[in-house]
Amino acid sequence: MTGHAAADLTSGGARLPGDGVASPLSGKDLAASIRAEVAAMVAQGPAPKLAIVTATADEASAWYVRSLARAAGKVGITCEVVDLGPHADAATITATLVALGTDPGTHGVILQTPLPAGVSAREVALAIEPARDVDGANPVSLGRLATGLPAYAPATAEAVVALLDHHGIALAGKEVVVVGRSTVVGKPLAHLLLDRDATVTVCHSRTVNLPAVTRRADILVVAVGRAGLVTADHVAPGAVVIDVGTHPTADGGLVGDVDAGSVAAVAGALSPVPGGVGPVTTALLLRHTLDAARA
Ligand SMILES: NC(=O)c1ccc[n+]([C@@H]2O[C@H](COP(=O)([O-])OP(=O)(O)OC[C@H]3O[C@@H](n4cnc5c(N)ncnc54)[C@H](OP(=O)(O)O)[C@@H]3O)[C@@H](O)[C@H]2O)c1
Known part of the structure; x- marks a missing residue:
């Protein structure tokens, strides 16, 4: 067709x-227009900050985080990678997410997967402040989405709909x-x-x-x-x-x-x-x- x-x-x-x-x-044109729109808005005010929490030695994950950080930098968003190492336990990851949820200098929080063996992504993601849960990882965000309340949808799911609309x-x-x-x-x-x-x-x-x-x-x-x-x-x-x-x-x-x-x-x-x-x-x-x- x-x-x-x-x-x-x-x-x-x-x-x-x-x-x-x-x-x-193709998603390239749509992505470029979203990035341009974001860059123009960012230029008008203080730089937003995204924190990405990682706890893995997975090379594919590290590659993805580097490319996301680069993309953020290009539109003027500050990106901090908080690397807790591949042996971090659930308590450490949770405490880090809680601290980022109240840190006045941070606006978005992403918990990168995979996580160390034995750590439940869903359990620890509950510690992401929903107002900063920019990849919709907290089960609370999914519940809000399911019930029609404002929430950040997981970006990949939203991207599918955006691509069809585009x-x-x-x-x-x-x-x-x-x-x-x-x-x-x-x-x-x-x-x-x-x-x-x-x-x-x-x-x-x-x-x-x-x-x-x-x-x-x-x-x-x-x-x-x-x-x-x-x-x-x-x-x-x-x-x-x-x-x-x-x-x-x-x-x-x-x-x-x-x-x-x-x-x-x-x-x-x-x-x-x-x-x-x-x-x-x-x-x-x-x-x-x-x-x-x-x-
Ligand atoms: N482009 C992006 O930005 C982006 C972002 C995230 C993920 N991804 C990619 O998207 C893919 C899916 O990721 P995910 O995190 O959703 O994966 P996932 O958590 O592993 O889930 C895979 C789903 O596929 C189902 N499945 C597996 N084998 C199947 C089969 N033979 N027939 C029918 N269903 C089957 C599983 O069923 P059960 O529930 O029964 O196990 C499960 O529901 C991966 O390739 C990932 O790399 C891309």
Whole structure:
């Protein structure tokens, strides 16, 4: 599908068959415009500060934190990485989060995962001050989101909706299937989609006959953490597919949870990895930090 099916999805009609070349749903332009907006706002007042708490020796996590800190610096947001080391216990992590929740110089707080073995991310995330919980990690934020109270949504979940909006893909009345039910992506995303009047199905590892369920989707969002799990067989012709997955490859590249090669021939539109959900997620974390500072 190219422009024809995309137009059809925006107007609320039935899907059109894919024409063998899915439109790429890039997140780069949207991310750039969010970053520019944030930079312009930051320039008008005191610099917001984001604190990222880490407690891991994981290299992929360290790479992500460095890139987030760089992105923050570029828009004028100060970023402090509080590295507690891979052996930090729950009490130390909790005390650090509590202190950052009252520190007058800090506005946004992110708890980076993975955490040391035996430390429950959900338990310690309860110590993040909800008004500074810019990646929606505190279970209180998820509860607020689910009940329609103001809260920061996890940036990745919000990025999926922002990407669909940016490309003019309507959600109301659409059959949306989300594969993955994590508290970081799948569950908050289901709430955001329900708020937009989509009809939402959430799949997981115990879903029976996954391809039969995912083929019902007008819009299929994949966040399973398994490279290339979703193939052409899972996708209805002309459907919109959003790939949340990120997997580093041996040659330094990145692939998603969707087998892009086969799915692009069936789907109407497909978000690329890299360059789809990822840059929008980072940009939204910066926007949330600005919002927290100005609140
Ligand atoms: N682009 C970004 O900004 C960004 C941000 C966060 C995460 N990610 C990526 O998104 C992906 C998902 O992350 P996550 O944190 O949500 O992962 P997660 O916590 O591991 O959750 C994975 C979910 O997928 C389900 N699942 C696993 N195998 C399945 C299968 N064969 N069939 C159906 N469902 C299956 C699991 O089901 P059960 O619940 O039954 O176990 C679980 O609900 C990862 O690749 C991650 O790197 C990207």
